[in-house]
Every structure is written in structure tokens, then in C-alpha cells.
């Protein structure tokens with residue numbers, strides 16, 4: 001399986017390059033696309049009483065004409081409803097000319113029980129919100145609960161952003177071509193797609209690679225070879241050492257969740273750095289995790305000098321007061337030669353929103369440590385208010401813009417977590433689960449990222465792996481999950497990836 005996610009413009013680029021390379025031409029690609037749609041209809045709904053094909057004015061409609069022709073030739077009862085005739089001379093007009101099914105106006109379409117709807121109204125070319133008779137047809141279809149096969153994208157869903165433009169079909173199956181698009185994985189579009197089938201229409205992998213694509217569906221297949229497993233002669237510190245800062249006496253649990261997750265994700269040693277006032281609370285709950293007092297920057301420096309951790313986690317349970325942000329900036333400024341990466345989560349992010357200018361300035365320094373930020377929607381808006389407020393940007397573009405601005409790896413959390421790095425690469429996670437919407441699950445994620453970075457997994461791959469493993473552990477554990485369950489649930493997932 002191939003994991004690139006092509007935006008509509010990258011898909012058009014792949015289309016052009018394929019046609020230029022020959023021998024297949026535009027109508028040839030359209031015939032293959034329409035044929036794959038007809039195949040899915042015949043395979044999934046062999047007993048359908050009728051198929052109603054809805055065709056728009058562009059090439060998405062062209063795929064619909066091909067599918068209508070092939071289904072009619074297979075003996076299926078087909079009715080075809082169109083918004084307008086395709087532009088003459090184009091591939092869709094050729095496809096329409098080859099299709100002898102009578103064309104009826106879209107206004108005449110009414111979903112019928114036992115019939116299937118093929119939605120070929122708009123796909124990659126959707127450029128403005130749907131309205132009028134198209135929205136009426138969508139509303140009638142969605143409320144009739146008939147199976148809908150959407151061609152490329154459910155009409156109304158933006159392939160680039162997953163936004164719903166006006167209204168969108170609720171598809172049962174979406175048949176897309178060559179590769180998925182970001183809109184198949186980003187919400188709210190993802191919820192409209194149903195099952196996504198990727199049909200091979202003869203666009204070669206080398207051609208996909210020749211486009212400007214920099215976004216991937218997060219999957220172990222492309223980061224697994226970097227997944228760490230300890231060398232035979234490993235000792236605990238060579239496996240990677242993570243330091244996690246703890247909050248005060250009444251807020252110590254978050255750091256322990258992070259620390260336990262780091263240990264389960266393979267860090268050989270994990271130290272909780274605790275304020276003196278919280279030592280007793282932490283000591284009562286920690287066994288294999290090392291506990292060390294740290295009240296000041298001097299204490300932290302002494303730990304860094306003596307124990308040389310690779311990665312620090314700063315944020316869980318710390319509180320969002322400005323001095324927490326100041327300490328984060330101080331940690332970054334003393335990093336060189338002392339630790340390689342800092343994971344800032346939760347309060348670590350919120351507290352920096354009081355010192356944004358100083359933070360962004362600090363991130364420009366050439367010796368700044370690698371930085372991972374793991375904001376959810378609210379934290380993202382506090383640290384990157386300008387980017388968050390730009391309604392023209394998709395979640396993917398927001399994450400990329402934030403990664404560039406903060407010179408950091410961004411894990412923009414949510415049901416469709418986006419991972420982005422400053423060089424423009426990005427991934428969208430697809431195995432998320434609402435089971436992770438539970439207090440403390442973010443603390444666990446920061447521990448996993450830290451552990452993988454401490455084991456020297458490359459940063460983008462480490463962030464992607466952490467997000468996937470975190471969700472996979474939650475899925476396997478199932479309902480009833482609380483954050484305390486996650487570190488142990490990691491064991492099985494990590495074991496499956498190791499060796």
C-alpha cells in the first residue's frame with residue numbers, strides 16, 4: 001500500500017504527468033476510474049434494484065457517465081441525473097457521448113428504497129460551497145438512508161482540507177483514485193466518506209513521487225524500519241534516558257503517567273524531577289522510575305550534567321503560570337551539549353503563550369534543541385493565535401505553518417492528529433479512537449515520543465510512531481480505558497513492532 005496523500009492539485013499534477021508519459025490519455029484514465037466505480041457497485045450491491053447515477057459538469061461527472069454505461073451494459077437498471085451537460089470537447093463530454101443512458105435533470109432525482117446512488121457530482125474540482133438543487137438532492141439522499149457510492153470524494157467535501165462546503169453526501173463507500181487525499185482523513189470530511197477504496201487507475205508510484213507531495217497517512221509500514229530495538233550489549237542508559245518534570249504535591253500524576261509510558265516505550269532509564277514538596281507523593285508511587293529532587297534551574301543543570309538524559313518532558317501537571325514558560329525558555333537556552341530534545345506538552349505549551357515573542361525568537365537560534373510540541377486544539381490556539389484564526393488554512397496547513405514558525409515538530413492532536421515538521425513533511429493519523437478522549441492520555445503520548453527520541457529514532461518518524469502506538473494501545477484495550485491503563489497496554493503494541 002502506498003501512503004502519500006495527494007491534494008487535488010497534486011493529483012492533477014500526477015494526472016498530467018501520466019498522460020504526458022503515455023500511452024494512456026485523459027479519457028483512458030477516466031474509463032479506468034469509472035470502471036473501478038462500477039466494479040465496486042457490482043461487488044458490494046449485486047442485488048440492487050436500480051442504480052441512480054448523479055453526474056456533475058466536470059470530470060467527476062465524466063467518471064459517472066463511464067460507470068453508468070458499464071453498469072447498464074452489465075444489465076443493471078440505471079437512471080442518470082445530471083446538473084448540466086459537460087463542457088464540449090473535454091473528456092467528460094466524450095464519456096457522456098459514449099453513454100446511451102437517458103439523461104434526466106437532477107431536480108427529477110428522488111432516492112428509492114432498494115436502489116443505490118452513485119454520487120459523481122463534484123470531486124477534486126469543488127471550488128465553492130454547494131447550493132441550490134445540489135444541496136436539495138444531497139438532503140433528500142442523506143435523509144433517505146440509501147447506500148451512496150461517492151466518486152473520488154463525497155460531493156461537498158474538500159479533498160484538500162476535509163471541510164464541508166455547503167453540504168455533503170454521507171457516503172457508504174468512497175472510491176478514490178491512485179492515492180487517498182487529505183480530505184479523506186481530516187474531519188469533518190472523514191466522517192462523510194464511509195469506507196474509502198483506493199482504485200489503481202494506472203498512475204505509477206514513480207509519478208506520484210515526482211509530484212510535490214509531502215504528506216502521508218501515518219502507518220507503521222513507512223517508519224517501522226526506524227523503530228528502535230535494544231542492542232545485545234545495551235545497558236539502561238544506552239537505551240535512552242528520559243527526564244520528566246513533575247508538578248507540585250497535588251499535581252504529580254501527570255508526570256508519572258508520562259514517565260511510565262516512556263519506560264514502556266523502551267527508554268532504558270526514566271527520571272522524575274520533582275519539587276521537594278512533591279517528593280513524598282511521587283516516592284509513594286514510583287518503583288523502577290528514578291526520583292530526583294529539582295526545585296530550581298541549578299538543580300536541573302546538576303541532573304543534566306550528572307545523568308545526561310537525551311530527552312526532557314516538560315509540561316504535564318505543571319500549571320500554566322508565566323514562570324513555567326520562563327523555565328521552559330531557560331531549559332531551551334541551556335540545552336546545548338546537555339540534552340538533545342525537549343517535549344513540551346499541556347501546561348508547558350499554555351505557559352509559553354505568555355511569552356510568545358521570546359519563544360519564537362529562541363527557536364531561531366542555531367543551537368536550539370529539537371522541540372516537540374503536542375497541542376490539542378485549545379493549546380494550539382493559545383500558542384499560535386494568528387495561524388489558528390486563519391480560516392483559509394486546513395488543519396494540515398495549520399500544523400505545517402506552526403512547525404515552520406516554532407522550528408518544532410508539531411503533533412496537533414485530535415481525532416485526526418496531524419504531525420508536521422519544519423521541512424514541510426506531514427502525516428495525518430488514521431487509527432485514532434475516541435477512547436483517547438480521557439484525562440491523562442496526552443501525558444502518556446508525550447512520554448512515548450520522548451522515549452522514541454531518546455532511543456534515537458529520527459524525529460518525524462518518532463512523532464508519527466508515538467501517535468500511532470498510543471492510539472493502537474487504546475484500541476486494543478477497548479472501552480473502559482483510563483490513562484493509567486495505557487502504559488501497560490503499550491507493551492503488546494511495542495512488542496509487535498520490535499525485532
Ligand SMILES: NC(=O)C1=CN([C@@H]2O[C@H](COP(=O)(O)OP(=O)(O)OC[C@H]3O[C@@H](n4cnc5c(N)ncnc54)[C@H](O)[C@@H]3O)[C@@H](O)[C@H]2O)[C@@H](O)CC1
Nearest residue numbers: 015030033058059060122123124125126127128129130152
Ligand atoms: N485528475 C485525475 O487524475 C483524474 C480525475 N478524475 C476525476 O476528475 C475529477 C476532477 O474533475 P474536475 O477537475 O473537472 O472537477 P469536478 O468534476 O469535481 O468539478 C469541476 C466543475 O465543477 C464546477 N464547480 C466546482 N464547485 C462547484 C460548486 N460548488 N457549484 C457548482 N459548480 C461547481 C467547476 O467550475 C467545474 O466546472 C476527480 O474528482 C475525478 O473524479 C478521473 O477521471 C481520473 C483521473
Ligand SMILES: [K+]
Nearest residue numbers: 122151153155
Ligand atoms: K463525488
